[in-house]
Amino acid sequence: xxxxxxxxxxxxxxxxxxxxxxxxxxxxxxxxxxxxxxxxxxxxxxxxxxxxxxxxxxxxxxxxxxxxxxxxxxxxxxxxxxxxxxxxxxxxxxxxxxxxxxxxxxxxxxxxxxxxxxxxxxxxxxxxxxxxxxxxxxxxxxxxxxxxxxxxxxxxxxxxxxxxxxxxxxxxxxxxxxxxxxxxxxxxxxxxxxxxxxxxxxxxxxxxxxxxxxxxxxxxxxxxxxxxxxxxxxxxxxxxxxxxxxxxxxxxxxxxxxxxxxxxxxxxxxxxxxxxxxxxxxxxxxxxxxxxxxxxxxxxxxxxxxxxxxxxxxxxxxxxxxxxxxxxxxxxxxxxxxxxxxxxxxxxxxxxxxxxxxxxxxxxxxxxxxxxxxxxxxxxxxxxxxxxxxxxxxxxxxxxxxxxxxxxxxxxxxxxxxxxxxxxxxxxxxxxxxxxxxxxxxxxxxxxxxxxxxxxxxxxxxxxxxxxxxxxxxxxxxxxxxxxxxxxxxxxxxxxxxxxxxxxxxxxxxxxxxxxxxxxxxxxxxxxxxxxxxxxxxxxxxxxxxxxxxxxxxxxxxxxxxxxxxxxxxxxxxxxxxxxxxxxxxxxxxxxxxxxxxxxxxxxxxxxxxxxxxxxxxxxxxxxxx
Amino acid sequence: xxxxxxxxxxxxxxxxxxxxxxxxxxxxxxxxxxxxxxxxxxxxxxxxxxxxxxxxxxxxxxxxxxxxxxxxxxxxxxxxxxxxxxxxxxxxxxxxxxxxxxxxxxxxxxxxxxxxxxxxxxxxxxxxxxxxxxxxxxxxxxxxxxxxxxxxxxxxxxxxxxxxxxxxxxxxxxxxxxxxxxxxxxxxxxxxxxxxxxxxxxxxxxxxxxxxxxxxxxxxxxxxxxxxxxxxxx
Numbered sequence: 001x002x003x004x005x006x007x008x009x010x011x012x013x014x015x016x017x018x019x020x021x022x023x024x025x026x027x028x029x030x031x032x033x034x035x036x037x038x039x040x041x042x043x044x045x046x047x048x049x050x051x052x053x054x055x056x057x058x059x060x061x062x063x064x065x066x067x068x069x070x071x072x073x074x075x076x077x078x079x080x081x082x083x084x085x086x087x088x089x090x091x092x093x094x095x096x097x098x099x100x101x102x103x104x105x106x107x108x109x110x111x112x113x114x115x116x117x118x119x120x121x122x123x124x125x126x127x128x129x130x131x132x133x134x135x136x137x138x139x140x141x142x143x144x145x146x147x148x149x150x151x152x153x154x155x156x157x158x159x160x161x162x163x164x165x166x167x168x169x170x171x172x173x174x175x176x177x178x179x180x181x182x183x184x185x186x187x188x189x190x191x192x193x194x195x196x197x198x199x200x201x202x203x204x205x206x207x208x209x210x211x212x213x214x215x216x217x218x219x220x221x222x223x224x225x226x227x228x229x230x231x232x233x234x235x236x237x238x239x240x241x242x243x244x245x246x247x248x249x250x251x252x253x254x255x256x257x258x259x260x261x262x263x264x265x266x267x268x269x270x271x272x273x274x275x276x277x278x279x280x281x282x283x284x285x286x287x288x289x290x291x292x293x294x295x296x297x298x299x300x301x302x303x304x305x306x307x308x309x310x311x312x313x314x315x316x317x318x319x320x321x322x323x324x325x326x327x328x329x330x331x332x333x334x335x336x337x338x339x340x341x342x343x344x345x346x347x348x349x350x351x352x353x354x355x356x357x358x359x360x361x362x363x364x365x366x367x368x369x370x371x372x373x374x375x376x377x378x379x380x381x382x383x384x385x386x387x388x389x390x391x392x393x394x395x396x397x398x399x400x401x402x403x404x405x406x407x408x409x410x411x412x413x414x415x416x417x418x419x420x421x422x423x424x425x426x427x428x429x430x431x432x433x434x435x436x437x438x439x440x441x442x443x444x445x446x447x448x449x450x451x452x453x454x455x456x457x458x459x460x461x462x463x464x465x466x467x468x469x470x471x472x473x474x475x476x477x478x479x480x481x482x483x484x485x486x487x488x489x490x491x492x493x494x495x496x497x498x499x500x501x502x503x504x505x506x507x508x509x510x511x512x513x514x515x516x517x518x519x520x521x522x523x524x525x526x527x528x529x530x531x532x533x534x535x536x537x538x539x540x541x542x543x544x545x546x547x548x549x550x551x552x553x554x555x556x557x558x559x560x561x562x563x564x565x566x567x568x569x570x571x572x573x574x575x576x577x578x579x580x581x582x583x584x585x586x587x588x589x590x591x592x593x594x595x596x597x598x599x600x601x602x603x604x605x606x607x608x609x610x611x612x613x614x615x616x617x618x619x620x621x622x623x624x625x626x
Numbered sequence: 627x628x629x630x631x632x633x634x635x636x637x638x639x640x641x642x643x644x645x646x647x648x649x650x651x652x653x654x655x656x657x658x659x660x661x662x663x664x665x666x667x668x669x670x671x672x673x674x675x676x677x678x679x680x681x682x683x684x685x686x687x688x689x690x691x692x693x694x695x696x697x698x699x700x701x702x703x704x705x706x707x708x709x710x711x712x713x714x715x716x717x718x719x720x721x722x723x724x725x726x727x728x729x730x731x732x733x734x735x736x737x738x739x740x741x742x743x744x745x746x747x748x749x750x751x752x753x754x755x756x757x758x759x760x761x762x763x764x765x766x767x768x769x770x771x772x773x774x775x776x777x778x779x780x781x782x783x784x785x786x787x788x789x790x791x792x793x794x795x796x797x798x799x800x801x802x803x804x805x806x807x808x809x810x811x812x813x814x815x816x817x818x819x820x821x822x823x824x825x826x827x828x829x830x831x832x833x834x835x836x837x838x839x840x841x842x843x844x845x846x847x848x849x850x851x852x853x854x855x856x857x858x859x860x
Contacts, residue, residue, distance in 0.1 A: 094821020434823075441827055520818040554824055557831070 005150040012038045013399040014392070015143055015153035017130045017188075019047040021381040022373030022388030023159035024113050025073050029392030030157075031123035032072065033460045035399050038151060039117060040143070042163060043182050044127045048078070048113035050381065051162070051179045052206045054106040054304045054312055057232065059089055060432040061382035062099035063413045066448035068382075069233045072461035073389045074116055075382070076233035082108040084244045084306060086229030095547055096440045100232055103225075103246065105305035129183060132191035133158070139367035146187070155395035157370040159388060162204065164189040164350035164375070169267040170343055171321025180345055189350035196365050198353045202429055203275035204379055205283050205317045205346040208325050210301070211339040212309040219334035220247035220301060234449045235466060247301040247334070251284070251316070254331035259288045262324030267346060273319070275348040278379055278429040283346070284316040284328070299332060310341050319346030351377045354421035355596045360404035361391040361418065364597060370395050377426025378417070386414040393459050405459050408569060410439045410562030412452060423596060423606045439558045441551065446543060450474065473540055480537045481545040484513040484527070494530040495522075517549045568602035571622060582621055589614045627676045627703030629696065629727055631719045634711040635737040638763040640664055640677040643773070668777045676703070697726065705731050705779045707772075710750070712736035712760065721749065728752025733775055736760045739767055801839040808832040 014030040016023045019041030027039040041047055056079040057065055069076030083102035090098045117125055128145040133156055135141065142152040163178030163185040178184045189199050223246045229239035263269045266285055268277075277283070282290065287297055300314040313335075318325055322343050329335045354376040356364055361376075363369045372391035373384035394404045407415035416437045421430060434440050443451070453470040456462030462470075489495050491509040495516060499507050504521040513531075516522050524546035528534050534542075548555065579593040589610055598604040601622065605615050628636045644664035662677045678696035700706060706727045710720055731754045740762040750758075757775055761768025812828035 094823045096823045097821075438830065440823060520820065551824065554827060558827065561831075 005144055005148040007150045007152065010036075010152075012036050012124075012151065012153040014038070014155050014157060014395045015040065015151055016157045016159060016392070017143060018159035018161055018163070018373070019044070019117075019125070020051075020159060020161045020373060020384060021048060021075065022161070022384035022391070023157070024048050024117060025068060025075065025385045025388030026157045026159060026370075026372055026392030026395070027117060027123055027125075028074050028120060029072070029389050029461055030396040031120045032463075033393065033396040034122065035396045037123045038153065039123065039125045040128045040130055040145070040151070041125065042127070042129055042178055042185065044114075044125060046110070046179075046182060047117065047125070048110045049179075050104060050106050050109060052204075052317075053314060054109075054302060055101060055103050056083070056109075056381060057099060057101035058382075059097070059099045060413060060434045060436075061380060062089070062101060062232070063434070063443065063445050063448065064382040064386045064417070064432060065100070065232050066234075066445045067412045067414050067452055068385050068389050069235070070449040070452035070462075071389055071393070071456040071459075072463065072466070073385065074113065075385045076231075077235060078109060078113050078116070079104055080231045080233050080236040080239060082112050082241075083229070083239060084241060084303065085225035085246060086231075086239055086243065087225050088230055095446060095551075096444050097434050098445060099434075100230060100445060102229075102232070103244070103302055105307075107305050107308070129185055130160075131185075131187040133188075133195065133366070133369060135195060135366055135369075140369040154399050155368045155370065157372060157388075157391045157395050158188075158375055159371075159373045159384070159391075160185055160188060161374045161384070162347050162349040165348075167348045169273060169319045169346040169348070171262075171265050171319070171324070172267065172270070172272070173321075174267065174272070177347070179347065180342065189352075192352055197356060197363070199350050200353060200377075201275040201348055202351050202374075202377060202426075203273050203277040203346055203348045204281075204374075204429055205277065205319055206344055207313050207315075207317045208329065208340045208344040209304065209342040210311045210313055210329070210335070211341050212303075212311050214337050214339040215247075215301065215311060216334045216336065217247050217301075220249040222246075223248055223300070234470070242306075244303050244306070246303070249299050249301065249332055249334045250296040251288075251299060251328075251332055252296055255328050256288045258324060258328040258331055259285050259320065262320045262328075263289070265321045265324070267319050273346060273348055276428045277346070278431060280431055280433075281317065281379065281429075284318050285320055301334070316344065318344040320344075349374070351375055351426070353377070353425050355423070355425045357422050358404075358599060359406045359418055359422055359603075360394040361387060362394060362398070362404070368395075368398060374429075376421050377428075377430055378421065379429035379431055383417060383430065383432055386417060389461075390414060390418065393461060397459060402459075405455060407452075407455075408562075408566065409437065410442065410558075410565065411455075412448075413437060413443055416443075419603070419606070423598070423603050424608060425596075439562050441554050442558050442562065444547075446540075446547070450477075450544070473538070476538055476541040477544040477548075480534075480541040481514075481548065483534070484517060484545055484549060487513045487531075489513065489516055495526065498526050498530055514549050517546060518552070565602060568605060569600050571601040571619070572599060573601075573604075573618075573622065577621075582617060584617050585614055593618075627678065627700060627705065628707045628709060629678055629700055629723070629732075630709035630735075631717070631723045634709045634720075635763045636709050637662070637677050639707070639709060639735070639737065640675055642763045642766060642769055643675055668773060668780060671777070671780045673776065673780055700727055700730070703730065705733065705756075705776065706754075707735055707776075708732050708750075709735045709737050711738055713738040713741035716749070724750055724752065728754060730754045731756055731779065733772070733779070734758035735772065737763055740765045798839055801835045805832040805835040805839075808835065 013035035014037045016027040016039045019039055023039060027037050031037040065076050079102050082105050084105050085103040087101050089101055117123055130143045131146050132144045133140050134144055140156040142150055143156060144150050165186060166178045166184040168175055168177045168180055176184045193199050225243045231239055267273045298315050302312045302314050304310040304312055325343055326340060329338050352371060352375050357371060358364060361370045361372055370391040372387035397404055409416045409419050413432055417432055437443050449470055453462055457467045489507055489509060489511055496507050502521050507516055513527055524542045592607050592609050596607050601619060604610055604618055628639055630636050644666055664675045666673055684690050708727055710716060729752060733756055734750050739760045756779060759768055759771055761772055808828045808831040812825040815825040
């Protein structure tokens with residue numbers, strides 16, 4: 001910065017840096033909670049742009065979208081309005097691992113989100129490159145831009161995605177960019193380093209985009225969406241947009257030979273890329289090298305929108321040289337004469353070690369500064385959005401002097417996500433999986449609103465009318481459940497015949513519907529089929545009552561476990577707590593505690609390598625009032 | 627539990643079975659003064675082998691204490707491996723040591739088969755005898771048969787394991803009980819065709835209970851016990 005910057009006359013409550021999936025949720029949450037909010041983006045045409053896959057949801061990610069929605073966020077409603085193919089995944093499996101996924105019209109998605117921002121009172125959107133966080137004392141008070149403009153804000157939320165020192169790689173060619181086609185943010189991470197943050201480097205990548213008129217779809221397998229699309233948002237009644245198919249094809253030996261012939265010019269394999277990439281979303285060259293025994297890999301051809309010819313070949317993310325990308329693609333059935341619109345690329349970017357955050361997503365080093373999204377080492381729009389809404393809510397709560405909203409591992413996948421990040425850090429880009437949640441029978445997509453609407457309302461984000469609809473729904477579930485518990489199955493009841501027909505052991509007459517429902521072979525649909533009087537209940541009421549009765553034992557056990565865990569979450573360390581000088585700790589354990597500086601005994605327990613003996617010592621210190 | 631008089635090769639047998647030099651082996655009788663143990667998997671069942679000081683009367687106070695402890699733990703063993711020196715005729719000491727274990731489940735092992743031509747007399751026929759084997763701990767001859775015999779004895783289906791597991795604290799027993807009941811729930815859930823995440827939750831709970839037993843997580847009882855048993859701070 002040269003001399004003194006021009007200081008913008010308005011002081012905001014919340015300044016959000018970055019207009020991606022985290023930044024949009026953060027800015028909307030803060031503004032909807034009544035805080036004057038500024039969203040700064042490098043490119044106002046790229047707000048909520050889907051830089052990679054034109055899709056929302058997927059396994060465990062669908063859960064995050066539902067949670068964002070239940071709190072009063074936008075992602076669910078946005079995909080419902082702009083989705084072009086909806087699918088329920090894992091429908092043959094149990095209720096806890098079912099997930100929703102939808103293809104989006106990429107341009108409509110971004111435009112609708114931009115409009116949602118623009119339509120929000122008290123929210124300004126401005127195009128600018130942020131160079132530094134301005135700190136006075138121990139707190140953030142604003143940001144400086146590359147045009148020497150200083151915006152003052154009571155809180156700052158950083159959601160820079162892959163833009164901090166972003167470096168795009170295609171073969172041996174590399175150039176600075178926040179994403180292919182956008183400016184990078186070259187100074188912001190230096191400003192964070194100067195403030196004392198530990199900054200690292202990660203890598204991610206995307207696929208080439210293909211021209212539909214050069215694809216022979218007859219050589220691929222057509223994949224339709226669900227006949228009856230299920231919306232993401234608890235607020236959406238139905239999906240009305242026409243749905244498009246996707247197409248499945250496969251790589252083969254020739255594809256793999258082409259890839260191998262280009263490895264010497266791969267930035268990944270020639271050692272040019274230093275950042276660590278995600279293991280669970282490997283590039284095609286990674287897959288071919290690491291799983292050399294595999295003869296073929298799936299490639300889904302996904303439309304990028306209704307009004308574009310571009311297709312996204314899901315499964316062939318790559319940073320191989322351009323000629324190799326072309327050769328590899330043209331070896332795939334259906335793509336023999338394909339033209340590349342945009343090449344695939346890898347991108348390296350700076351991230352900030354998330355153990356430096358409180359579970360509110362406020363940084364421990366700088367007060368009133370929050371981080372959300374890829375800056376915390378995550379990958380995925382849904383992971384970003386979930387952090388964005390938490391950071392936005394907590395920035396807003398800070399402005400009004402209220403305590404932060406902390407979601408625990410038993411409350412939400414969002415809680416699991418943030419706890420994992422702030423406790424374990426991110427050694428590679430972090431993606432959500434259902435297996436990361438120990439209470440996953442409680443954390444289902446179908447009950448996200450039951451879990452989080454109260455919280456959304458309490459913090460002032462979920463609007464009154466949505467909350468009222470939620471209360472009515474919850475009451476409906478209760479009424480229906482009570483009915484199932486009170487209605488008895490008489491002798492000769494049609495349900496008995498249905499059970500007999502299914503070949504199950506006979507029902508004992510006189511048991512209640514609820515008791516019958518606990519039997520493995522009996523479903524809510526059977527009850528409805530046998531008793532017309534039950535049919536007045538809503539689909540959600542039947543679903544929730546069925547799940548809560550059928551799996552009652554499991555649900556109760558996990559609730560008990562969660563209650564048990566909560567005790568340790570509530571044993572909080574005073575700040576600052578002298579982890580450096582706790583007597584009797586091994587140097588290794590001490591280093592880990594000093595790095596993470598856990599907020600509670602519960603968090604300390606979850607730091608890998610912190611032994612039960614060490615936790616006992618910490619408890620002793622806590623009780624002594626150290 | 628490996629028993630027998632001094633210098634019949636009990637420690638060498640432990641080493642042979644454990645596949646490592648766990649016990650010091652010498653030609654001097656009475657080398658093992660305290661008991662040693664080794665954990666080995668036999669047919670999928672974790673077995674703790676305990677090598678004991680030879681059962682004999684001795685003037686050495688340290689060895690005498692070892693012998694006393696041997697006698698004490700012999701009674702707790704699921705299976706006694708009673709070792710005899712097959713290269714020499716059975717002695718009075720062998721017979722009197724044998725009497726101490728004769729009623730317990732045991733295998734009779736004629737060791738040092740590399741030095742001896744044939745099995746000796748039939749006077750070792752206690753009520754608990756489950757079989758007899760010729761083997762050489764030194765060369766490894768017959769060890770495969772021994773492992774198979776142990777596996778037969780300890781496999782859960784045979785029911786040879788005592789109902790009372792050596793869990794000394796209520797906390798340990800509770801953890802194992804929790805793990806067991808979670809596992810049986812998992813079995814039922816899988817049999818009933820419940821979605822896999824339900825049995826998975828049971829297995830996770832069982833693993834958690836066992837992790838507590840192994841000290842991998844700090845259960846609240848351990849922490850509570852610290853404050854219950856020790857006066858800490860103000």
